[in-house]
């Protein structure tokens with residue numbers, strides 16, 4: 001048995017240079033985490049994190065109006081309380097891409113600056129409109145460091161809304177296939 005293991009190890013060492021290796025792959029692992037984005041829609045007169053940048057001429061800019069484009073840079077916190085620890089920023093864009101306003105195309109990256117994912121970025125994309133109560137099941141499309149080779153999903157839902165402030169919950173399930 002020991003001899004077989006040593007032979008396998010020796011073979012793996014030789015084969016590691018080759019394009020195809022017979023060595024058993026490291027097992028894939030699935031992880032979950034939940035974080036919160038603190039979003040404040042603004043127009044220059046409040047402490048906004050999310051701004052309207054364009055929309056359909058003659059229509060009011062709104063997250064429920066087809067054609068509206070926003071850019072956001074939301075603090076990401078450990079709990080729903082906006083005063084809880086900030087662990088990163090969710091930076092990206094939303095485009096109202098459903099004619100009836102029911103879906104945004106969301107495209108953003110979360111850059112983690114503290115906590116277990118510090119120094120890592122996760123990139124997500126997909127459809128939904130949590131601002132009007134339509135959950136957004138987003139696809140994980142890439143990442144760095146902890147999220148290198150990650151696949152999975154991040155579902156965004158609104159858990160509270162007060163005036164221009166919205167707290168979004170991001171429930172994430174991802175798998176790393178080494």
Ligand SMILES: *[C@@H]1O[C@H](CO)[C@@H](O)[C@H](O)[C@H]1NC(C)=O
Nearest residue numbers: 041042043044045046163164
């Ligand atoms: C800008 O935002 C402030 C605070 O949310 C709001 O009171 C005001 O009506 C907004 N102005 C415009 C032009 O949308």
Ligand SMILES: *[C@@H]1O[C@H](CO)[C@@H](O)[C@H](O)[C@H]1NC(C)=O
Nearest residue numbers: 040042043044045046047048
């Ligand atoms: C924006 O935040 C600053 C610093 O926290 C505060 O002093 C200011 O009153 C805020 N402005 C508005 C319009 O909420």
Ligand SMILES: *[C@@H]1O[C@H](CO)[C@@H](O)[C@H](O)[C@H]1NC(C)=O
Nearest residue numbers: 079080081082083084160167
């Ligand atoms: C967050 O902190 C501010 C300033 O200390 C306070 O006014 C506010 O009530 C706090 N919000 C929550 C949800 O705890």
Ligand SMILES: *[C@@H]1O[C@H](CO)[C@@H](O)[C@H](O)[C@H]1NC(C)=O
Nearest residue numbers: 137138152153154155173174
């Ligand atoms: C997210 O991924 C998990 C694990 O694969 C799966 O069980 C769940 O249904 C997925 N959710 C969505 C919205 O795709």
Ligand SMILES: *[C@@H]1O[C@H](CO)[C@@H](O)[C@H](O)[C@H]1NC(C)=O
Nearest residue numbers: 031116117118120145146147
């Ligand atoms: C993130 O990556 C670092 C460095 O590889 C590792 O030490 C840490 O355990 C990872 N954290 C999580 C939550 O996977």
